[in-house]
Amino acid sequence: MAATPRQIAEEELGSSAQRDRRRRIIDATIALASKGGFEAVQMRAVAERADVALGTLYRYFPSKIHLLVSGLGAQLERALDRMRRAPIPGDTRGDRMLYVLSRITRGMQRDPHLTEAMTRAFMFADTSAAAEVDLVARQIEELFTLALGKEEPSEEDKAVARVIGDVWLSNLVAWVTRRASATDVTNRLELTVRLLMRD
Amino acid sequence: MAATPRQIAEEELGSSAQRDRRRRIIDATIALASKGGFEAVQMRAVAERADVALGTLYRYFPSKIHLLVSGLGAQLERALDRMRRAPIPGDTRGDRMLYVLSRITRGMQRDPHLTEAMTRAFMFADTSAAAEVDLVARQIEELFTLALGKEEPSEEDKAVARVIGDVWLSNLVAWVTRRASATDVTNRLELTVRLLMRD
DNA sequence: CACGTAACTGAAACACGTTCTATTATCGGC
DNA sequence: GCCGATAATAGAACGTGTTTCAGTTACGTG
Numbered sequence: 409m410a411a412t413p414r415q416i417a418e419e420e421l422g423s424s425a426q427r428d429r430r431r432r433i434i435d436a437t438i439a440l441a442s443k444g445g446f447e448a449v450q451m452r453a454v455a456e457r458a459d460v461a462l463g464t465l466y467r468y469f470p471s472k473i474h475l476l477v478s479g480l481g482a483q484l485e486r487a488l489d490r491m492r493r494a495p496i497p498g499d500t501r502g503d504r505m506l507y508v509l510s511r512i513t514r515g516m517q518r519d520p521h522l523t524e525a526m527t528r529a530f531m532f533a534d535t536s537a538a539a540e541v542d543l544v545a546r547q548i549e550e551l552f553t554l555a556l557g558k559e560e561p562s563e564e565d566k567a568v569a570r571v572i573g574d575v576w577l578s579n580l581v582a583w584v585t586r587r588a589s590a591t592d593v594t595n596r597l598e599l600t601v602r603l604l605m606r607d
Numbered sequence: 608m609a610a611t612p613r614q615i616a617e618e619e620l621g622s623s624a625q626r627d628r629r630r631r632i633i634d635a636t637i638a639l640a641s642k643g644g645f646e647a648v649q650m651r652a653v654a655e656r657a658d659v660a661l662g663t664l665y666r667y668f669p670s671k672i673h674l675l676v677s678g679l680g681a682q683l684e685r686a687l688d689r690m691r692r693a694p695i696p697g698d699t700r701g702d703r704m705l706y707v708l709s710r711i712t713r714g715m716q717r718d719p720h721l722t723e724a725m726t727r728a729f730m731f732a733d734t735s736a737a738a739e740v741d742l743v744a745r746q747i748e749e750l751f752t753l754a755l756g757k758e759e760p761s762e763e764d765k766a767v768a769r770v771i772g773d774v775w776l777s778n779l780v781a782w783v784t785r786r787a788s789a790t791d792v793t794n795r796l797e798l799t800v801r802l803l804m805r806d
Numbered sequence: 807c808a809c810g811t812a813a814c815t816g817a818a819a820c821a822c823g824t825t826c827t828a829t830t831a832t833c834g835g836c
Numbered sequence: 837g838c839c840g841a842t843a844a845t846a847g848a849a850c851g852t853g854t855t856t857c858a859g860t861t862a863c864g865t866g
Contacts, residue, residue, distance in 0.1 A: 423832090423833075425832085426843090429844090446733075447822095450821095450822065450823085451822075451823060451824080452822075452823090460844075460845085461844060461845040461846065461847090462824090462825095462845090462846085462847090463825085463826085463843095463844070463845070463846085463847095464843080464844055464845075466823095466824070466825080467843075467844080470824095471823080471824080472822095472823065472824095524733075528730075528731055528733070531727075531730035531731060531780060532727055532730060532731040533784060534645075534723075534727070534784060535784050535785050537784075538784050538785060538786050541784060541786065542786050545781070545786065564802070567795075567798050567799075567802060568802060570795070571770070571774055571799050571802060573777075574773050574774040574776075574777035574778070575770055575773040575774070577773075577777055578772075578773035578776055578777065579773070581730060582744070585732060585733060585734050585736075585737050585740060586734050586737060587737050587740065587741050587744065596766075596769070599766050600766075600770050603763070603766060603767060603770060603803055604802055604803070622862090622863080624862085625813090628814095646852095649851095649852065649853085650852075650853060650854080651852080651853090659814080659815085660814060660815040660816065660817095661815090661816085661817090661854090662813095662814070662815070662816085662855090662856085662857095663813080663814055663815075665853095665854070665855080666813075666814085669854095670853080670854080671852095671853065671854090
């Protein structure tokens, strides 16, 4: 009788060897993406670099998109941790938001290929990766909600954070395809913040 | 001596036979996308349906992404034409914007597969399709600038239009991956308009 | 009308994401 | 320590986007 062994469960990886494999896979993905962007993240190359068989790679991540979006999730989680730890400088909501925006934007400019790979994966994802994508979307929301620097964000605060997240994503896509320069992105984000927060 | 015959020039298609081929290709693309979304737009299928050889298809559109984004551009151009013709109802900027938003949103809901195919192609495009993508981006900007219903949009008007376009795109992506329902999208867009236009 | 060039065709070939198969290693429970 | 089940491995195989190429056709020009 063929059971249904498909799909590895959540983050519930039993043995430490499995946790380690997973980490190696994500590391390999990020290294390859960082060097050559989306197209350089080839499943055979990831498997080889992570020292797992191709089939194993697919058991951990059912597609290239899952893989890259999961990597993005991992990176964002780290960014969020840093963000949660240190208080955000700035006197007004707007100042704090601009601070966070410029920090993140600089971060992504530091590794254009990685940014390109992850952004495109995130945007291209289909419904099969909706869970992973949704996680990232919530992380982005939290990031910009934190940026407001309030203990208890109001509904309006959350809405503002979401709009800024949306604008940020659009600009990220434009930057990644070189339709917008870093300066363009910065200007548009500042303008957006000004429009949304008149305090 | 091998010349460099690569790449078909802009819209400068000489003969009417060529214009016709191009139209057949776009039509085939839209028909296939409409029926089965991004994955159903297979280059061999498009070629067959448009009654051209695969090589010819690639001569007109250098990739599947170019093809779909060009199709999106064509559709948007039609939408813009309609929009330019009839005046937009509504007393305030916000009302007119909401009118346009709901019209477009309904339009996309009417053909989910087509929307999915085009949205994902637009978002996934790399630098090689930057020209086509940029055209679409400008069309979207114009659409929402028109929606403000002013003869001479101010700089702020344009900025607002761009922000709304960005939010709309993000929500489109979320809807396409079924992370957001149509109602979610509508609500978020209304909220955004409210935040941006307090008149 | 004949010619030369560029466009089109049909088919094969290639690349990379994904799936499948046969085999071997590992792990949890006895 | 042994057994059955689950996971991992190596490698082949498949599908679809993309490229290439040899032969054919259509078109503008002398």
